[in-house]
Structure formats: C-alpha cells, structure tokens
Amino acid sequence: MTGIGAAMTLLAVTPVMANAGPASPTGTEFIVKFRDGVAARSDALAANGLRVVGEVSVGAVLVSPTKALDTTTALAALRARGDVEYAEVNGTMHADLTPNDPMYPQQWHYYEAAAGARVDTAWDSGLTGAGVRVAVIDTGRTAHTELNANYLGGYDMISNAAAARDGNARDNNAQDQGDWQAAGECGAGTPARNSSWHGTHVAGTIAALRGNAAGVAGVAPAAKIVPVRVLGRCGGSFADIIDGITWASGGVVAGVPNNPNPARVLNMSLGGSGACPASLQAAITAANNRGSAVVVSAGNSNVNASNATPANCNGVITVAASDRQGNRAVYSNFGATVEITAPGGETSPAASGGVLSTLNAGTTVPAAQSYAFYQGTSMAAPHVAGVVALMQHKKLAAGVALLTPAQVTARLRARAMPGSCVGGCGIGLLDARASVAAA
Structure with missing residues (x-):
C-alpha cells in the first residue's frame, strides 16, 4: 500500500532414500565440521563460494552457496583442506x-x-x-x-x-x-x-x-x-x-x-x-x-x-x-x-x-x-x-x-x-x- x-x-518424516544421487548444484546446502579447536573459517568458506546460514548441534555449521556451484567440486575442495573434519551435502527428509x-x-x-x-x-x-x-x-x-x-x-x-x-x-x-x-x-x-x-x-x-x-x-x-x-x-x-x-x-x-x-x-x-x-x-x-x-x-x-x-x-x-x-x-x-x-x-x-x-x-x-x-x-x-x-x-x-x-x-x-x-x-x-x- x-x-x-x-x-x-505433528511431524511425519518419510524415510531417506538409499543411494540417493547428489542434490542440485544450485542452491545445495552443506554441513561442514571444522576440526576440534578450529573455529568456522570464513576464508575456507568464502574461497569456495559459501556462507554460514546456521549451526548444527554436533558442532558443525550449515553453509549455503553464494553463487551457482558444482556440488562435487565444492565438496572436494572443502574435504581437501586440513582444517576440515568433514563436509557433506545437507540431504533432505520431508516433513508433513x-x-x-x-x-x-x-x-x-x-x-x-x-x-x-x-x-x-x-x-x-x-x-x-x-x-x-x-x-x-x-x-x-x-x-x-x-x-x-x-x-x-x-x-x-x-x-x-x-x-x-x-x-x-x-x-x-x-x-x-x-x-x-x-x-x-x-x-x-x-x-x-x-x-x-x-x-x-x-x-x-x-x-x-x-x-x-x-x-x-x-x-x-x-x-x-x-x-x-x-x-x-x-x-x-x-x-x-x-x-x-x-x-x-x-x-x-x-x-x-x-x-x-x-x-x-x-x-x-x-x-x-x-x-x-x-x-x-x-x-x-x-x-x-x-x-x-x-x-x-x-x-x-x-x-x-x-x-x-x-x-x-x-x-x-x-x-x-x-x-x-x-x-x-x-x-x-x-x-x-x-x-x-x-x-x-x-x-x-x-x-x-x-x-x-x-x-x-x-x-x-x-x-x-x-x-x-x-x-x-x-x-x-x-x-x-x-x-x-x-x-x-x-x-x-x-x-x-x-x-x-x-x-x-x-x-x-x-x-x-x-x-x-x-x-x-x-x-x-x-x-x-x-x-x-x-x-
């Protein structure tokens, strides 16, 4: 104007499909865990076109692309870093x-x-x-x-x-x-x-x-x-x-x-x-x-x-x-x-x-x-x-x-x-x- x-x-969750393929490379989110004692490194994320959008209770961070990315390439780059414990696609479960x-x-x-x-x-x-x-x-x-x-x-x-x-x-x-x-x-x-x-x-x-x-x-x-x-x-x-x-x-x-x-x-x-x-x-x-x-x-x-x-x-x-x-x-x-x-x-x-x-x-x-x-x-x-x-x-x-x-x-x-x-x-x-x- x-x-x-x-x-x-009440939350009905469908089973996660086994052997599911990778998510779309555009807009995919990742869960990244930095090694103990290492804070979420903004340079590691920025260098891979990513930004933090949330925290995960296991000490990891949820990150999202700032631009269109190829999922496989982005994951490989993160996993190759010595300060990253693990990086993975944030897969989905469907809530009713x-x-x-x-x-x-x-x-x-x-x-x-x-x-x-x-x-x-x-x-x-x-x-x-x-x-x-x-x-x-x-x-x-x-x-x-x-x-x-x-x-x-x-x-x-x-x-x-x-x-x-x-x-x-x-x-x-x-x-x-x-x-x-x-x-x-x-x-x-x-x-x-x-x-x-x-x-x-x-x-x-x-x-x-x-x-x-x-x-x-x-x-x-x-x-x-x-x-x-x-x-x-x-x-x-x-x-x-x-x-x-x-x-x-x-x-x-x-x-x-x-x-x-x-x-x-x-x-x-x-x-x-x-x-x-x-x-x-x-x-x-x-x-x-x-x-x-x-x-x-x-x-x-x-x-x-x-x-x-x-x-x-x-x-x-x-x-x-x-x-x-x-x-x-x-x-x-x-x-x-x-x-x-x-x-x-x-x-x-x-x-x-x-x-x-x-x-x-x-x-x-x-x-x-x-x-x-x-x-x-x-x-x-x-x-x-x-x-x-x-x-x-x-x-x-x-x-x-x-x-x-x-x-x-x-x-x-x-x-x-x-x-x-x-x-x-x-x-x-x-x-x-x-x-x-x-x-």
Missing part, C-alpha cells in the same frame, strides 16, 4: 508440515525459491510464536476467523474523533472503523479511495491461524496480536503514533490505562517524509530500552529511505520490499538506512504477484471478512515481525532471556540471503529459517 496511511501511511490452509499455495512469499522468505522451512523447527506478543500499530482490527483467536487487548490511540470515526477520541476499542476518503478530503488533489483495512492485512501476515483448513497462514500463527489504532481518516498524527509506540511497549501514556499486554515486537507499516522527529526518536529509543524490537517499512516512494520516517530513525529495523523474482520492488524505498529486504510483492501485471493476507470486504465501514493481494513495504515489514516472533519463541521455549532489539537486528542481518535485490536493499533478503536457527 502507498501513502501515509499505508506506508506510515505443509499447512492445510487452502490459500497457502498462493502465498509464494513464504516458500518460493526466488524470493520466498523460507518461512515454510522455519516452521520445521516447531516454533509458532507462542507466548510472544506483537503490536500492530496501524488502522486497528477487524473481525476475522483467521485472527480473532490471536487478538489480545489493544487500544484506539486516535485523539481526533473525526479521524477516528467512532464518535469519540481515545478508548479501549481498537476496531478499525474504516479509512475511506472522498476526493480532496485529505488535502487538495488527494484522490477518493475505499477503506484499506491495512491493519488487518498486516496482522494476517504476522499471525493468521495455520492448519485450520481455512484461508491463509501467518508467519507466527500462535503469536498474539495487540492492535494499536493510530491511523484513521487521512492517516495518523505523530503524537498519536508516538503514544501508540509508548503504550504498546509498556510505557506510560497520560490519561490512558497501562497496557496489560506489552509487546516485545512492534510493527509499524507506516511512514511520512522528512527527518526523524526528536519526539518520535525518543519514543522508539524508550521502546528499545523496554526490550521491544521495532520493525518499520521503508516506504513506497522509490526514494532514499533517509528521507522517510520512521524508516530513518535509529533503533528500528527498516524493511525494503522485493518482488516475486527477488528484485527490489519498483516502488520500494532504498538506501543505507535499510537493514533488510522482505517480500512486498508487485500486483502488476498480475495481482498474484502481491502478498496475500486477511482483509475486510467493506468499501467504507466494516463488512464481511475477506482476503486480498496487496503490495508495499507495508507488506514486507510484517514478514520480519513474524520471524522475530519465532525467534523470541525459541528463547521462551528454552527458558532463557529474550533477545534484545540489537541482538534481533544482528541475527536477522547475519543470516540474510544474498539475492538479486540491489541498490540499497540492506544486507539481503530475509531468511526465516536461518534467522530462527541463529536465535
């Missing part, structure tokens, strides 16, 4: 974990080789985001069978009753009342448009139910969504957004009850132009200090994200968008402030090139639940937020401290996939499986 309201604006959600096959952005975020293989870890709360700071919530069980609390932080369209100002009802607008209503020359139900789409990518034989699947299908409504008619004010960040992360907002469900992951698929305001930066810094990772969209203006906020604020994970081929999407902002790129899709020339998620069918006020393909950095960011929820679930399951925001960013970047996205796409493309392995 574009504009201020959209961009700011493909969701039975009927629209999942259309969610290319989770599994396709070219630009999918490898969410499907991250699920093989058994992690679902359970116990993790993700705040979606956006247009609010709508009723949807894919999301109702995962909504937790929330708040309407819009202070202007006209913008909120609910007859009052701030309250504890985060229901999305619709953000439709008439031509010129939000400034001279602004076009008429229907309600976007943007927050519902974002929430579905993060935590739509999986395995319920309905609709789509979310990246972290057991995470809880804390909806914080800050965008209404004609977008949202900095003040409301700042208070939304503070409240969502467990801070105190005058006149508002404290949040009983503070989130360790905040998703803000929203943006505007200009430098990062000091007040907004202060809210983000405080959220980081409370332990919340803040994921934001880079923006949809095909400009340097240094001129888009909150993408240019410190302490955020700025996410650019890739198309179905792994290139930077034509609309996506770019630049040095981008940390990572995730699937945002392109709905032209075919809608199926967009990101499929939950929606509402109402053109103005809420109506029946639905699904739709959208495009935008707004769609890219929740892929990252969902993966962060999986990473934090791993820590919860192990009974150890959660990752700090800085650790989250470092692990996402360390395990990103190189790809065809160039020109300010951050470190590379989001790799859900490798990021979870590194958590």
